[in-house]
Amino acid sequence: MSDRLLVLVRHGQSEWNLKNLFTGWRDPDLTPRGVDEARKAGKRLKAEGLSFDVCFTSDLKRAQDTLDLILEEMGEDNLPVICDQALNERDYGDLSGLNKDDARAKWGEEQVHIWRRSYDVPPPGGESLKDTVARALPYYVKEILPRVxxxxxxxxxxxxxxxxxxxxxxxxxxxxxxxxxxxxxGAPVIYRLNADSTVESVLDLAD
Structure with a gap:
């Protein structure tokens, strides 16, 4: 099996996930459930026999705290950690901080659905997923992939x-x-890559 290991983990539940708010670049804390999810991710990765050389995360504390908890559970607290805005969540612009039901009441269910589920239509003042790809993907290619x-x-x-x-x-x-x-x-996705950067295997540790 390839030594070219890349593991992706979405942060644990945040306070705004719980409240059904658009979060984006806002910076709420993890909920107690989110803390548990992060710790569980660390336990799962340790049970898989995995260890790491370097970690990447965003500039937002819900992702940073998730990483800290994972590494604590794995006993790998001293690894180098690189933080960068390129890995931040999609910016929801004017929707940030709004309850999703309130947003539907203001702009209509169909419009909010388009903003949330279309690939290239951004909300007012925010980013589409296409915009997020344009930000995150070059960072992956330049900074993360070469290490893998x-x-x-x-x-x-x-x-x-x-x-x-x-x-x-x-x-x-x-x-x-x-x-x-x-x-x-809080559910790790484990990729093993081939030498040409394609995926050799993937294991999703979601429940």
Missing amino acids: LRGERVLVAAHGNSLRALIMVLEKLTPDGIMKRELNT
Whole structure:
């Protein structure tokens, strides 16, 4: 099996996930459930016999805290951690901080659905998933992928949409396919890559 290991983990449940709010670049804490999800992810990765050389995360504390808890459970607290805005969640612009039901009441259910589920239509003042891909993917290609291909074991703790940007390429999904790709909070996805950066194997540890 390949030593080219890449593990992606969406942060644990945040306070705004719980309250059904659009979060984006806002910075709420993890809920107690989110803390448990992160710790469980660390236990699962340890049970798989995995260890890491370097970690990447976003500038947002829900992802950083998730990473810290995972590494604590694995006994790998001293690994180098690289934080970058390129891995931040999709920016929801004017929707940020709004309850999703309130947003539907203001703009209409169909319009909010388009903003949430279309690939290239951004909400007012925010990013589409296409915009998020344009931000996150070059960072992956320049900073993360070369390390994996050198044989470093890499853990990325980030967000649903910034991770979708990477998964779109890894799993060769279409824009329609990536919009349907669900990522559970705190559930690691383990990739082994071939020397040409294609996926040799994938294991999703979702419940």
